[in-house]
Amino acid sequence: MEREYVEQIADREDSFSQWYLDVVLRAELADYAPVRGCMVFRPYGYRIWELAQADLDRRFKETGVQNAYFPLLIPESIFKKEAEHIEGFAPEVAWVTHAGQEQLAERYLVRPTSETIIGTMYAKWIQSYRDLPVLINQWCSVMRWERRTVPFLRTTEFLWQEGHTAHRDEADARERTMMMLEVYRAFLEDFLAIPVVPGRKTPNEKFAGAVDTYSVEALMGNGRALQAATSHYLGDGFARVLGIDFLDADGQRKYVHMTSFGLSWRVIGALIMVHGDDRGLVLPPSVAPYQVVIVPIAPEAVRDQVLGEARRLADGLGGVRVHLDDRPEYTPGWKFNEWELRGVPIRLELGPRDLEAGQAVLVRRDDGRRRPVPLAQVAETVQRELAAMQGDLYRRAARFREENTHEAAGVDQLEAILQDRRGFIYAGWCGDGACELAVKERTGATIRCLPLDAPAPSGNCLHCGRPAQHRALFARAY
RNA sequence: CGGGGCGUGGCGCAGUUCGGCAGCGCGCGCGGUUUGGGACCGCGAGGUCGCCGGUUCAAAUCCGGCCGCCCCGACCA
Secondary structure (H helix, E strand, O other), X not given: OOOOOOOOOOOOOOOHHHHHHHHHHHOOOEEEOOXXXXXXXXXXXXXXXXXXXXXXXXXXXXXXXXXXXXXXXXXXXXXXXXXHHHHHHHHHOEEEEEEOOEEEEEEEEEOOOOHHHHHHHHHHHOOEHHHOOEEEEEEEEEEOOOOOOEOOOEOOEEEEEEEEEEEOOHHHHHHHHHHHHHHHHHHHHHHOOOOOEEEEOOHHHOOXXXXXXXXXXXXXXXXXXXXXXXXXXXXXXXXXXXXOEEXXXXXXXXXXXXXXXXXXXXXXXXXXXXXXXXXXXXXXXXHOOOOEEEEXXXXXXXXXXXXXXXXXXXXXXXXXXXXXXXXXXXXXXXXXXXXXXOOOOEEEEEOHHHHHHOEEEEEEOOXXXXXXXXXXXXXXXXXXXXXXXXXXXXXXHHHHHHHOEEEOXXXXXXXXXXXXXXXXXXXXXXXXXXXXXXXXXXXXXXXEEEEOOOOOOOOEOOOOOOEXXXXXXXXXXX
């Protein structure tokens, strides 16, 4: 039999990163811009972001978070106030030094994150414990001058949301930190169909300026880990240097305890790498710009008839994002490949033979199964299959993760697993950062997180052999 | 930032060894025939050969410098 599908993207097994880039470009999610490390987020990709954004934004608002917007530029004097913070970001900060020909009295940095400028405003707004908590999020872009960039995963400028909250005490702030981590977990698993491991970062891996950093970690199709979102308990460090204090009910002046949490367009990269296959993108119905594409097979003699029925079919799919591809210049086969590459969950084929039989042919993107559906039942079947596919994609990704999750008793074993098949690797850890760094040095794997649901540690540290204090999740990471 | 590879019409590439008319496939435009897994025929448009400099009668090709992209490693959402 002849080759059934056209070669247009790199082989996913042989060259995963080339496959990833091919999908990004060929599916028209993004394109390279004439700016170092920057990309253009094209309409099809941006629509995915809008759908994800709308859902996550709704989840934030359900917890009382409001949206606002703060400036792109941050005065150097303000950013420098938190020592650990500036030290962490200094190497990748872009500076604004001139307005026209004139040199500015003070340099501004293009925000790499907004803790300091938002905190500065909180200092003005917060006087009393009655003003707390303050729960604000902003959708914006930030800039970090990374050395090596990859579309969506690591770009010089990227879109994200950053939430910043101020609280009366540590307990309230910590509760918010965990609440937002759970919002991310639910969003990623339920909406993007990406299974994640929630956990706490080690001191080596935490956010510059945070007391504790939590993240949700996902496993990509090539066995590498990706941090999909983070939530930080910042303590009162930022409050102290920025002067965010309030008068408590007991008459004492106190500093607020803060949190911040963020998720970026990196999750678009995760979608590609978790769900994609040899034929390209596979989108969960929840974030698919088109959930259904109708491809009419319309020879000249029956053209009007087929297109008329195709339009009726589209109109009958209320509440579903449907696209009728009636371009005459492309053949049906071309369209099949095109929409599969772009990840549309369901394709409906409608041709003369179907009209005679009073049916359409339904094909699911994830399993490729094709079957005839009577026209009267198409709407109902589409709804059912979209819902089923959402769940199936999650379960498939979860199964892949289970199959690629291992245990390592020592560094040798960890190294062997990484060479052989990568994936998530659990191992005992004594809690010493030196052991963590030694493992990284030798194997390239880092502790992605200390999973929250991990059972009590048993056995010994994989590196030094002392009793394990944690059950750590190791992986090579993006 | 280190190691490797690559920059030639929109995309994928040949040509570079050994200097001598810039080519091929796809795509694009027009006309015609076509439509159940990337249709076919004909005509046509489109290139400062990544950039700057040098050698030469002559440079995509040789020399020097620079820039960009990709892959593999050290830092990050």
